[in-house]
Amino acid sequence: MASLDVESVRAFVAIADLQSFTRAAEALGATQGAISVKLRRLEERIGQRLIERTPRHVRLSAHGAVFLDRARDFLAAHDAALSALASATPRRFVLGIAAHVAGPELPALLAQLNAHDPGLRIEVRLENSRTLLDAFDRGELDACIIRREDDRRDGEVLSPEHFGWFASPNFEHRQGEPLRLAALSPSCGVRDIATRALDEAGIAWTEVFLGGGSSAVAAAVSAGLAVAIFSCRLAPPGAIEIGERLRLPRLPSSEIVLHSTLTDLKSRAALRTLAAAFREHRARSGSR
Incomplete structure (x- = not known):
């Protein structure tokens, strides 16, 4: 019986969730080429095509739709097994989101972040951009998503704002x-x-x-x-x-940017998931 590679399954689930190889690569901190290789290896291992890819669309195949829930269960069991071995206390993650940035998708974004890493204790602070940036600079926030302030050019651009x-x-x-x-x-x-x-x-x-x-x-x-x-x-x-x-x-116009001081790998991975999900929701809302 074929055995499954965890990272290949994780790549498949990210592609299925985000419907994009590019955004899946962003979420997992990898290149698009690496994500494609992992998916191909998984498909070869199980002998079925899981993702149908065209120049305009990325969607699940019939076999992919059947496999997706089982893939999630597989990853959840793997992550739970590792979490059970960890003796460290839950990590605290203080996130600031500007009040004029947070939209109706905010609960879904936070739920996705929590699902990615249940061991992360998320605390959210809603304020205006300037207040949050000052708090970030004082070390009170681990990360913040705000409108770009004045001429400050640092931070990762998530989307334009009109x-x-x-x-x-x-x-x-x-x-x-x-x-x-x-x-x-x-x-x-x-x-x-x-x-x-x-x-x-x-x-x-x-x-x-x-x-x-x-x-x-x-x-x-x-x-x-x-x-x-x-x-x-x-x-x-x-x-x-x-x-x-x-x-x-x-x-x-302005830009929505992400500022972060997180350095540990698990927290950075969670932040990449949040950034990719934010871009995905913005792209969808912009297309309606």
Whole structure:
């Protein structure tokens, strides 16, 4: 009976989950070529094609679909056996995620991270990007996912971030009056983008709603009280982009970056899984 190579099975599961050889390689910290070789060896070992690959799509074959759950069980048993031998206390992983970056996919991302390494004790902190970056620099966070701040060029780029002016369809702006603006807090970098753009365009504005978190700002926008700047992907349901209608200035794009100080191999592997999953969710949401 053929025996299974753990890393080849792990490569197969990553390809199946992420539907991409490239993203699977990122998640496992390997090259795309190495991932392809591992999959080919696994298929040769069991004598069945597991993945169907075309120039546009990566999908499970019929045999791959049957094998996938068993492959997960195999990896879980392997990892559980190793974990049982480990005498170290659970590793603590403090992750900061910017409030304007975290989207509806956040629970799925954290669940995927936990499934990858159950021995990792995950603690999550939601704040604005500037606050999280300061905390990271002070050593209070192991990693953070934030909007790039100012001219700081370090960090791993996860995706671009595009902003827009959003308001309720029934929002009314009276000519000659300052634009009513809702924002997160005075220290929020996204707020700075909005106010700087308005000042440079010579448009008067006033803050009628400040602070309370992103959900509170979204509520103010949905109620028709004010305009707010949002990532185009995370605008409140029902809100519309009104920049062109009100002749508001174009907003500069930014980038979502990952900062990390993790050095041990297991934690780095977990972080690669998180980064790959984040890119995958962003790619899917961008295609809708």
